Amino acid sequence: MGDLDLSFIQDLENRPNVKVIEPEEVPVIDFFTSSHGDTKEIVSEIGNACRKWGFFQVVNHGVPLELSKRMVKMAKEFFDQPIEEKKKVKRDEGNSMGYHDSEHTKNVRDWKEVFDFSLEDPRLVPAMDNLDDQELRTISNRWPQYPTEFRLCDLIDCSLTRKACQEYSREVEKLGYRLLKLVSLSLGLPANRLNGYFIDQTSLCRINHYPPCPNPNLVLGVGRHKDFSALTVLAQDDVGGLEIRRKSDGEWIPVKPIPDAFIVNVWSNDTYESVEHRVVVNTEKERFSIPVLLLPAHHVNIEPLEELLNEQNPAKYQRYNWGKFYASRIRGDYKKRDVENIQIHHLKKQHP
Numbered sequence: 001m002g003d004l005d006l007s008f009i010q011d012l013e014n015r016p017n018v019k020v021i022e023p024e025e026v027p028v029i030d031f032f033t034s035s036h037g038d039t040k041e042i043v044s045e046i047g048n049a050c051r052k053w054g055f056f057q058v059v060n061h062g063v064p065l066e067l068s069k070r071m072v073k074m075a076k077e078f079f080d081q082p083i084e085e086k087k088k089v090k091r092d093e094g095n096s097m098g099y100h101d102s103e104h105t106k107n108v109r110d111w112k113e114v115f116d117f118s119l120e121d122p123r124l125v126p127a128m129d130n131l132d133d134q135e136l137r138t139i140s141n142r143w144p145q146y147p148t149e150f151r152l153c154d155l156i157d158c159s160l161t162r163k164a165c166q167e168y169s170r171e172v173e174k175l176g177y178r179l180l181k182l183v184s185l186s187l188g189l190p191a192n193r194l195n196g197y198f199i200d201q202t203s204l205c206r207i208n209h210y211p212p213c214p215n216p217n218l219v220l221g222v223g224r225h226k227d228f229s230a231l232t233v234l235a236q237d238d239v240g241g242l243e244i245r246r247k248s249d250g251e252w253i254p255v256k257p258i259p260d261a262f263i264v265n266v267w268s269n270d271t272y273e274s275v276e277h278r279v280v281v282n283t284e285k286e287r288f289s290i291p292v293l294l295l296p297a298h299h300v301n302i303e304p305l306e307e308l309l310n311e312q313n314p315a316k317y318q319r320y321n322w323g324k325f326y327a328s329r330i331r332g333d334y335k336k337r338d339v340e341n342i343q344i345h346h347l348k349k350q351h352p
């Protein structure tokens with residue numbers, strides 16, 4: 001990760017808590033039990049969890065455990081390589097797929113390194129974040145080559161890495177779309193109401209690696225943020241570090257790792273508010289997490305769903321082209337800018 005320089009240091013108010021807060025269970029939804037019961041029951045559990053927490057965990061979700069284990073093994077193998085090797089697949093301003101070690105959240109550098117790949121490969125995205133510019137760009141995934149001297153086991157080579165990543169992300173994607181249907185139902189919408197937005201999706205899978213940190217009280221693995229996805233399905237290992245901001249009192253609550261569970265995070269016009277979360281790091285143990293973010297096609301305009309709006313629940317967000325939003329977010333990931341890069345709250349409508 002290099003030295004802990006000033007770019008990593010969080011403002012006082014954002015630093016990890018000194019007081020210890022007991023981990024509180026965010027709701028856990030068991031698909032096995034529910035599939036033997038009533039879909040209505042699971043829909044109502046999801047609705048309650050989304051309203052109260054904006055986050056829930058799922059177990060017995062159908063994603064094969066071997067695929068998840070293989071991903072973590074590959075991730076370790078990849079991030080253990082010398083930085084020169086990792087930089088061979090470094091992302092750049094033209095293509096945001098691949099390795100990156102200087103992501104900034106809200107203008108402060110995160111204590112982590114990441115590897116991103118797209119679920120659709122190649123895929124189309126706007127070239128610029130400027131709203132008047134119509135140019136599109138095709139971006140393709142980058143896969144590590146693993147020179148023989150760095151291969152610690154025969155399992156790891158370029159084509160197997162790609163296969164492992166693709167097989168894993170396809171399974172998690174299936175789970176994601178299954179959850180999206182359940183979320184639609186929980187909002188009183190037809191199960192397939194949201195699916196059309198994801199034809200030609202820009203969805204991506206990210207592997208996060210948080211190395212141990214000499215001074216975890218000053219930095220964050222990921223600064224506080226809301227995911228910009230419609231739905232995120234996140235796998236975390238057993239180290240812990242994810243914290244979510246409890247809606248009732250604003251306290252940061254650690255999310256206890258549950259073996260083989262996925263953490264799910266949803267957003268819809270504040271009925272289901274995308275909840276702020278962050279990652280704390282520690283001096284001892286590295287940590288891996290793997291989110292899959294369901295993201296619409298670049299041409300989709302994100303806006304609150306009409307049929308959910310009424311006098312009591314007016315649109316709280318303005319319409320915005322998804323591709324431009326995404327392009328702007330990516331630009332802000334590279335360096336400290338003078339202004340905060342675009343966030344969901346910037347799309348909030350001003351009400352008198």
Ligand SMILES: O=C(O)CCC(=O)C(=O)O
Nearest residue numbers: 208222236242279289291
């Ligand atoms: O590492 C985690 O548990 C969460 C990571 C995260 O919030 C993100 O990548 O958006």
Ligand SMILES: [Fe+2]
Nearest residue numbers: 225226227277
């Ligand atoms: Fe996140």
